[in-house]
Amino acid sequence: MSLKYYIKTLFFVAGYSLVAQTRIDKPNILFIAVDDLRPELACYGHPIVKSPNIDKLAETGLIFMNAYCNVPVCGASRASLLTGIRPTNNRFVEYNTYAKVDMPEAVSIPEHFRVNGYHTISNGKVFHHIDDIPESWSENPWNPAVVASSYLDYQTDTNLNILKKGISRGLPFESAKVGDDKYFDGQIAAKTIADLKRLKELGTPFFLAAGFLKPHLPFNAPEKYWNMYPQEKIQLPENYYRPENAPDAAIHNFGELRSYYGIPADGPVSDDTAGKLIHGYYACVSYIDAQIGKVLEALDTLGLAENTIVILWGDHGWQLGEHSLWCKHANFKTSLHSPLIIRAPGFKKNQISEALVEFVDIFPSLCELAGLKKPSQLQGKSFLPLLENVEVPWKEAVYSRFGLGESIITKNYLYTEWLKEGKSFAEMLYDHRNDPNENHNIVNDPVISETIKNLKKRLHENMNQAENVTFN
């Protein structure tokens, strides 16, 4: 493959330093998705979680501390991210969304790259459905969960016996004395590494997607990752209770967790179970981190890192007991705040951005980084300027939604309004300056009514703009 290099020289007035950046023409893309990964990572400041490989990726690139998904549920989040189109109350709504059904004219990120000369591959869970927008891929999408016709990842015999009863989805967490490759995610890493070797020989630019399945429930992982965390170090969140004055619309019954064996049909789980769920989530995060480490090491060893953009995202947040909740499916920061890390050749290392970004920004950013034209459907904004300078003034607000709840997130606030047939029926507002964990809904505080009016106005403007999608 012949690569054209060009030099962009930037002068930084501050410090009078001269920085030369080498940009790559048609860089490869390694696109890493992690299912249900909230920013529960050391590089996001977590005191216990061990994530050395993702931390290293962040150190060699740019970490977005304030990235938000646009809808906190698997299928809808991925459909929106992969088309760069915002969710509304009638598109990209459900966990099992098909992008090709909700937006049949939309082009996906990998499809756009494929049409522009890239070889595109999907391993694991990228779209929620393996057959969504099939034009995206140069090869048939591969997922061990589909190959294993039952979709069943590795389970111990104890767990298999529970599953045989057919009354639950099995244990919600499990530690097993097995190697990494026994589980699907180890197999996804192995397939991705094999593809990297093959793609290097192929010689055309590639877009290689690896979608890891953990830390989605059930929290099953090899024992060695559980052993990284002594149970006594696991603590329930300080706000393991419903926020003061939170509307009923904000709270759910975490039905996804309740479908697992031993979880009561109603009410809280026992403190022992809560601790084990958190422990299991941490174990799965470290397990995933190790798989990602293997892929990134192969990228280095093969000499591909210098001309490959690596982008890593978790498809939405998760409640690990905060607000008395488990799972995603909410308009709290715990459900919406997501990890987003990018490393692009030619840009500065070890950059930390506090800017507000959202997942619809990923598509236009990758287009600009690869020098591709942006499809007219895109509703986000390229964050390329932040790669050049993390201090550049940026978005004042980003937007998420779930169910009937529409949220606006600004530097200081997270405001949500629930609407049915255009009529507002519940609201909540959190001031992150003095309530970062969202424990006090202050929407009825008269002192703040002007602020709410302003947030609501911008929220509705964005909802109206999101309705309009144009296609080339």
Ligand SMILES: [Ca+2]
């Ligand atoms: Ca998910």
